[in-house]
Amino acid sequence: MGVVPAETLITVAPTGAETDKSDAPALPVTLDELVATAKACEAAGAGLIHVHIRDADARPTLDLGRLTDTVQALREGTDLVVQLSTGGAVTDPFEHRLRVLDADPDSCSLTCGTVNFGSDVFMNPWDFMVELYRKTQALEVVPEFELFDLGHVAALNRLLDKEGLPYGGKVHCDLVLGVPGGAPGTTESVVTMARMLPEGATWSATGVGRSTMPVALAALSAGGHLRVGMEDTLTYAPGRPVRDNAELVERAAELSRLALRVPMTVEGARAMLNIKDRRTGVAA
Template identity: 65%
Template structure:
């Protein structure tokens, strides 16, 4: 299970419980690891709680998370939808274990999340050179086809494993429905060794339950949803991890151990 605790869209003033400082993020990571999370998908904020890709802050964040947890540290190379491509490439300089690699441009609400093919291929080759394991983010079925094209041209990623995450329910991407997830999984290339699914907002529960039923993994967190139910705000990311663990128990699925999670991505703890 991956926890995505912060994201780049929600303002701290609108959600004071969102972990935006390094201290808050590390405390959240420790809680979520204890609850069953094994990877953390990281966006960071500056002193004004605004999204940033500052390399010093990213490096300090990676180091602090490695010091306090055994979580796989995955840095977002998407940043915010307004970050320039060259800054997004430099995220790898912070030394993460993993990074997100979105497989195509998508409408993102009223904005455009730009991921042109030259950027995708440059970032992918950098991950291979640095030994950073990419998680391929798929917002639409076309992104599945792009993944097959990428693997066919450039080969397997560092570690030899191919892990993807379906990000569903974003306005402009694929819907967060069971039918959409079934179709997307069926289209995956043979090279894929594991997959997870993320449901945004109201799609969180249907995507979670479908992924569990299909043998997939999960991503949860306040980046993706801020309520436990209508009118019930999330107070801590730990609650979302705990809910996912409870749902998994019903499906007779148990969280991986730290060693199993690292091995799943071709990494060593």
């Protein structure tokens, strides 16, 4: 798992594709709400934002025009690394998910295998993974490899072996744990999956629902980074809903400091991931 870093990259995933606004009024679903959330989370210590968007009726969408406007607005309003989800909702067709990269994000998610998602199935067959990966390389977008289970880590290693390193040369992963159908949100899952990652890879971990705190603490102790946000967590403590996304980032920052690690700056995040700086058109 390597040396424990001195800084923690905090990723915020503020919206997701599963929760209805009516069930979580603080969920940012409009562009204005998303930009305001991004600003607050950047101030609280986030370095990267993982973005799902909604349409005018607050339903998940992969509309390219809306995605492009979102990327532009986030770049104008913050310095955060902008990462678009290529997962969308479980019902989105592959061609729409591939098209996400045409919105010119800094980064994108790339899920390394199919997984049961509650009563649904999140489809990520091998040929789609390869096509998406090759497109990230061609468009100079840095992928974040989303790993929901042990088999996904094996698929990641196979992908890198066959297709080479991602744009920028850095491998960064996110262990998404606690999804019904995937690996459980436990210390054992964090440690086992982290040990299977390619040598030199950096990684964050996401604990869904009740696994948020156990996964965060395990990740910090094992040398990983953190992803938090209302995409994955709607309850701050038993019986107490999350106030907003910034509250979750604030807690992640405090946990990082307790672990004697400071929240990573945005520029630190850009350097760690070797993001192409689309603000100026030159590599970081």
